[in-house]
Every structure is written in structure tokens, then in C-alpha cells.
Ligand SMILES: Nc1ncnc2c1ncn2[C@@H]1O[C@H](COP(=O)(O)OP(=O)(O)OP(=O)(O)O)[C@@H](O)[C@H]1O
């Protein structure tokens with residue numbers, strides 16, 4: 001039985017008209033972002049194996065060693081943290097830390113390389129794409145990674161009984177926002193640096209101290225008073241607190257709104273800076 | 285596009301007087317440094333137009349303005365009847381850009397590089413695959429299509445970059461030093477591909493610092509130096525206007541050259557003294573050699589050749605193109 005001609009026509013995708021001579025149909029914003037994201041996902045399909053240890057196993061190691069190993073001591077000795085079993089206390093912290101790690105991993109050398117080494121951003125900008133989509137598309141892919149990684153980790157951690165409430169699902173958007181609060185400003189930084197030496201300093205003097213001093217493994221109140229402003233002024237602690245509220249099903253209140261505001265502020269200010277630096281570097 | 289069959293021959297030549305690109309007083313400054321200093325250029329549809337100039341002449345800076353990725357500092361630029369400042373995306377949709385450096389994603393395969401790039405122009409998946417198949421053939425990369433880009437040879441990467449720049453079926457192709465760094469054979473393969481494109485009606489805008497490339501590829505060219513245009517015309521017209529028909533090259537023992545300058549300078553229309561040789565500009569090279577001989581000038585070696593754009597450049601600027 002042969003299909004009617006109209007059916008067969010419907011199967012072939014319509015021509016985009018963008019190969020014709022003369023003025024060509026413009027791209028919608030969704031098509032622009034989709035094209036940029038498509039590129040990054042094709043690259044990721046080629047390279048994901050190399051990042052799997054950092055991305056998925058490190059958080060798991062922390063879960064096992066801190067949550068289960070150290071947790072037994074804490075729970076036996078002090079009855080948890082403020083009455084919450086240590087595993088349930090620390091896992092939301094690890095969610096936020098994982099988001100920070102992943103964001104630095106995706107927005108330092110990767111962004112610098114796209115500007116300096118293989119210059120893929122420049123290739124994108126020689127098409128109808130503009131800085132907004134080149135930047136936004138790459139950040140959107142980082143966002144996808146954050147959501148996937150957080151979801152997987154939440155799933156794995158729940159097998160160990162790390163959560164007390166279904167509200168834990170809210171840690172997924174919290175992980176996304178926490179990650180972006182690091183990724184967006186780091187995009188701006190990576191577009192500003194003249195060489196990649198700065199990144200090792202960043203890891204040594206920003207990433208590691210923040211991980212240790214942001215209420216991840218113990219409440220910030222235990223910190224010497226002089227160190228507490230580090231936590232207040234940077235995104236990680238705000239992400240940890242939000243994540244913890246979500247995981248324990250605590251209604252966030254005004255403090256939660258403040259945490260959210262800080263994360264959004266980092267994202268918003270980071271976007272303005274990143275857009276400016278990208279334009280300076282790539283469209284000059 | 286209008287086509288006219290020229291004369292009695294069967295070759296079909298696209299004929300246009302349509303101006304595709306017009307620049308007036310086009311200027312690019314980086315801070316206080318002026319890289320492009322008020323140039324006037326007109327490129328017509330279907331033409332192969334060249335910018336010939338030494339390192340730092342401002343060729344790439346000009347190309348980046350034409351490619352709508354670098355804002356014009358001053359002056360007027362119109363491409364395809366549009367203004368890059370306001371219609372950059374619409375112009376770029378119809379341009380192909382082959383930058384000076386191959387910017388390929390080396391983690392991806394040959395065909396993946398083409399596919400993702402086609403998507404930047406909003407081509408559908410099936411269009412992207414079909415275009416890539418055609419262009420892999422065109423670039424003679426069909427056998428390497430599934431290989432990663434990184435280990436490819438320089439010539440292959442260059443061909444891939446050019447294939448990629450054609451993914452959107454551009455009406456204008458910008459080629460920034462298309463064959464720099466390639467061996468002679470790879471250059472000829474590339475030139476052949478570019479001729480084909482031109483025959484198909486694609487307007488080519490080429491920069492180069494090789495005079496043979498300019499002579500081979502360009503219908504018309506401008507000679508650039510220090511951000512300015514110092515001459516303009518077809519390769520043949522430029523040579524006729526700024527040089528003689530033939531050139532005699534004389535080489536002497538290193539410290540001997542000085543002594544002979546006086547004796548040689550009476551012969552021919554003009555003499556250029558280079559560090560390693562004398563260039564005598566004449567209409568008849570053999571006759572000049574005879575009269576030099578009569579004057580007792582005995583060089584280590586002598587060579588008679590026809591004038592090239594290199595000589596034009598030397599005459600106009602007092603410097604050689606490639607140093
Ligand atoms: N982004 C920039 N910032 C500052 N100066 C620049 C920039 N781009 C180019 N220049 C300067 O402008 C001048 C012209 O450079 P351009 O790259 O246009 O020359 P070119 O003719 O393409 O040379 P080459 O043959 O070496 O490619 C050079 O002196 C270069 O250093």
C-alpha cells in the first residue's frame with residue numbers, strides 16, 4: 001500500500017530558506033540558543049568520560065566519608081547537629097559544593113579555551129549568532145549539567161536515607177542557582193584573564209576555602225567570628241542554607257528570601273560583566 | 285543573478301555591475317593605533333577581489349570589519365546593501381568566513397565540525413547533513429569524515445575550514461590568507477577549489493601577502509601598506525602601470541654589490557638595491573644583460589624574469605612583501 005503523496009511530503013522537513021540567495025529568514029531566539037547548546041552537547045558527547053570522576057564520584061566520596069564515616073562519630077558524640085543526624089545535615093551542603101565545583105570546572109579553562117585556544121566563540125560569532133546567545137547558550141548548557149548532576153546525586157543520596165522530606169526535590173533548582181552564581185561571574189573572569197595561571201590561584205584560594213568555610217560540614221557559627229563574613233559575602237553559604245532548608249523541609253522565611261536574593265545578585269551582576277567582557281574580547 | 289553567454293564561446297559568465305561591498309574612508313583604530321586608515325573599496329558581485337599587503341598592513345582588521353565582527357571606527361561600510369552596525373546578523377547569514385587561523389573544534393570529527401556550524405545558521409538537520417556531504421566531497425575529505433580533526437594535516441584543516449565557511453551557501457566568501465603555511469601542492473589544490481567557487485558565482489574577497497596568489501586568484505586588488513591603499517587595479521594593469529615588462533636580477537659577491545651600483549644604474553628605467561641583489565627594471569632583459577656585459581659588469585649570477593606584483597609593491601613602498 002503506497003502512502004498518498006501529501007503524506008510523504010509531510011515527512012521531509014521543510015527547507016529553512018537559509019541556503020537561498022538574497023535576504024534569508026532570521027533565526028528565532030530559541031533557534032539561536034538551540035544552535036549554541038547543540039554545539040556544546042556534541043562536544044560533551046565526545047568528552048564526558050574524562051570528567052566523570054570529578055563530576056559524579058567526588059561528591060559520592062564525600063557522601064561516604066563525611067556523611068557516613070564522620071557522621072557516625074558526630075551522631076554518637078553530639079547527637080547530630082542541632083538534633084539533625086549528621087548525614088542529613090551534610091548532604092545538602094555537598095549538593096551546593098558539587099554545584100560550585102561543577103561550575104568552576106565548566107567555566108574556567110573551557111571558556112578561556114573557547115576564547116583563546118580553539119576560538120570557537122569567534123566561529124559562532126561569524127554566523128548570525130550574537131554575543132548574547134553565545135554566552136547564554138553556553139551558560140544554559142552549564143545549567144543543564146547542574147540539574148543533571150544534582151538530580152543524580154540527590155537520587156543516590158536518598159538511597160542512604162540522607163533526606164527527611166520530599167521537599168528535597170527543591171534542592172535541584174537550588175543547586176542550579178548556586179552553580180550559576182559561581183559560573184556566570186567566572187565566565188566574566190575567564191574572558192578577562194590574559195593567561196590561564198589565574199585559575200590555579202582561583203582553585204587554591206577561592207574554591208577550597210569556600211568549601212571549608214561556608215557551613216558545608218559544620219555550621220558557620222562554629223567559625224571564628226573573623227571568618228564568618230567570607231561565608232556571608234560569597235554564594236556558597238547561601239546555597240548551602242537554602243539547600244538545607246529544602247532537604248529538611250524547613251519553611252525558608254525571610255532569611256531564605258535573602259539567600260535567594262544574594263544568589264540572583266551574583267547571577268545578574270555576573271551576566272552584565274560577562275556580556276561586557278565577551279563583547280570586548282570577541283567583537284573588538 | 286543575470287547570466288550572459290559571452291561571445292561565441294560556451295562559457296557562462298555571471299555579469300554584474302552590482303556593487304556588493306562599498307567602503308568609504310573606512311577606518312579601524314585600536315586605542316590610539318590606527319590599523320586601517322581611511323580606505324575606499326568597491327567590490328562587485330561575482331568578482332574575486334584581493335587585499336595584498338605585508339604583515340601588519342591591516343588586512344585582517346579590514347576583513348573583520350567586513351565580516352561584521354569588528355565595529356567600524358569611522359567611515360562608511362555597506363555590504364549587500366546593508367549596514368554592519370545595524371544588520372550584522374542578516375549580513376553574516378549570507379557571508380562565508382575563513383579566518384586567518386583555522387578555528388576548528390579539534391575534539392570533534394570532521395563531519396561534526398560541519399554539522400554544528402551549519403546549525404549556527406539555522407539550517408535544518410537534513411540540510412546540514414546534505415550540505416556536509418557535498419562539501420566533504422568538494423574538499424576531498426570524504427574518507428576522513430569520521431576522524432577527529434586534531435591529527436589532520438595543515439592542508440586538510442585549511443580545506444575543512446573553507447568547507448565549513450561554505451555550509452550556509454554564502455554569496456560572499458571572505459578568505460584571510462587562505463594558503464599561508466601550506467606546501468605548494470596543497471596551495472594549488474586550494475586555488476583550484478576557489479576557482480570553482482568563483483565559476484559558480486560566489487564573490488571572493490581574499491587577503492594575501494603572496495603576490496603569486498594575488499595574481500592567480502584576483503580579478504582586481506588593492507595593495508595595502510600601513511593601513512592605507514597605495515594602488516588599485518587588476519594584477520596586469522598594476523604591473524603595467526608601476527613596473528616594467530621584465531626585470532633583471534643580479535647577484536654579486538657580498539661586499540661587491542656596492543661597487544657595481546653606479547655602473548648598473550644607467551641601464552634600464554629603474555634600479556632597486558636589495559640587501560642581497562640588484563633589480564634592474566627594463567623592457568628587454570636580454571638586451572640589458574648585453575649592455576651590462578659591455579660595461580664590464582660581471583655578476584655571480586643573473587636572471588631575467590617578468591615583473592610581478594612583488595615589484596609593484598617594492599616600487600610603491602620601497603619594501604618587499606614577505607620578509
Ligand atoms: N585587537 C587588536 N588590538 C590592538 N591592535 C591590533 C588588534 N588587531 C590588530 N592590531 C594591530 O593592527 C595592525 C594590523 O593588523 P592586521 O592583523 O589587520 O594586519 P594584517 O595585514 O592582517 O597582517 P598579517 O599579514 O600579519 O596577518 C597590526 O599592527 C596589529 O598589531
Ligand SMILES: [Mg+2]
Pocket residue numbers: 343344345384460
Ligand atoms: Mg592578517
